[in-house]
Amino acid sequence: MSAIVAGRSCDSCSLCCILPDIDALEKPANTVCRHCAPESRCLIYLDRPQLCADFHCAWMTDGAMTAEWEPSRAHMMVYSQGPQITVLVDPAYPEAHRQTPYREQLAQWASSAAPSGGFVIVFVGDTAIKIEPRSHGINATAHDSIRRRDRELSGAGTIAGSDPKEFA
Ligand code: SF4
Numbered sequence: 001m002s003a004i005v006a007g008r009s010c011d012s013c014s015l016c017c018i019l020p021d022i023d024a025l026e027k028p029a030n031t032v033c034r035h036c037a038p039e040s041r042c043l044i045y046l047d048r049p050q051l052c053a054d055f056h057c058a059w060m061t062d063g064a065m066t067a068e069w070e071p072s073r074a075h076m077m078v079y080s081q082g083p084q085i086t087v088l089v090d091p092a093y094p095e096a097h098r099q100t101p102y103r104e105q106l107a108q109w110a111s112s113a114a115p116s117g118g119f120v121i122v123f124v125g126d127t128a129i130k131i132e133p134r135s136h137g138i139n140a141t142a143h144d145s146i147r148r149r150d151r152e153l154s155g156a157g158t159i160a161g162s163d164p165k166e167f168a
């Protein structure tokens with residue numbers, strides 16, 4: 001489990017209890033976990049699955065993530081799954097990843113990750129999009145081979161998008 005960046009907290013955000021698949025809870029993507037109270041409080045906090053206890057998104061754990069990536073502001077949550085930088089977009093804001101500065105940042109992450117085999121996948125509802133390096137997000141193309149499990153809650157930690165070594 002990665003350390004939380006000083007001064008950061010989830011506050012009222014609960015996107016990681018909504019956007020990813022969580023098999024341990026039989027929770028499909030883009031549905032609110034049945035244990036999530038309206039005020040973003042976990043009703044089984046002391047007994048929540050270990051992966052919930054361990055998970056923190058990249059904004060929480062990567063000091064390189066700038067303020068606009070706070071999930072409740074970006075309407076996206078970001079985490080790493082091996083070589084994949086996973087970006088889950090709140091379906092209520094389906095164009096969030098196409099807005100500046102996000103699309104430029106996503107393309108930069110894709111460019112930085114590519115030399116060591118890393119890549120960036122954006123999920124919007126059930127659509128998976130692979131961000132092409134240096135495309136500035138404009139030419140992002142649907143990527144049919146992405147499997148549903150590729151948005152399973154897992155891992156997290158830093159993404160350090162400017163450091164390809166993170167994806168070795
Ligand atoms: S997405 Fe990040 S900021 Fe939001 S609740 Fe989850 S860990 Fe906290």
Ligand code: SF4
Nearest residue numbers: 017033035036042052
């Ligand atoms: S069990 Fe709790 S922490 Fe885990 S997804 Fe559900 S509400 Fe969130």
